[in-house]
Amino acid sequence: MHELGLVSGILDVAIKTAREAGASRVVSVSLRIGDMAEVNEESMDFAWDILREDDPLTAEAEMQVEYVRPKSVCVSCGHEFTHDRFHLRCPECGSGQTVLLAGREMDIVSMEIETPDDDG
Structure with missing residues (x-):
C-alpha cells in the first residue's frame, strides 16, 4: 500500500508549508x-x-482529489x-507509438490554511 507513503509525504509538505506561513491549522489540501x-x-x-x-x-484537514x-x-x-x-493505441491510425501527455501526475495543487488573524 504505497498510499501510506504518498499521504505521509503530502502531509510533511503541508505541515512544513503551514508552519513557514505561521498557520494555526491546515483547512484543506487539493491534489491532482x-x-x-x-x-x-x-x-x-x-x-x-x-x-x-x-x-x-x-x-x-480535508483532502480534495482531482483524478x-x-x-x-x-x-x-x-x-x-x-x-x-x-x-x-491510437484510435485514429492504430499505431502503438504514443506519448503520454497527462495521467501520471501527482501534484499538490493548493492548500488552504488558517492563520491566527483568521481565528478572531
Whole structure:
C-alpha cells in the first residue's frame, strides 16, 4: 500500500508549508492525481484519515482529489486522445507509438490554511 507513503509525504509538505506561513491549522489540501499513478482512492482516504491526526496542524484537514484521465498523442499521426490505463493505441491510425501527455501526475495543487488573524 504505497498510499501510506504518498499521504505521509503530502502531509510533511503541508505541515512544513503551514508552519513557514505561521498557520494555526491546515483547512484543506487539493491534489491532482493521474489514473496512471495507480493510486487506490479508498487507500488514500484511509491513510489520510489516520495520518492527518499525527499533527495538530492537519488533524481536521480535508483532502480534495482531482483524478486525471490519461491523455496521449500519437507519434505517427499526431492525434491526441484520452484513454484508460491499458489502451494506449491510437484510435485514429492504430499505431502503438504514443506519448503520454497527462495521467501520471501527482501534484499538490493548493492548500488552504488558517492563520491566527483568521481565528478572531
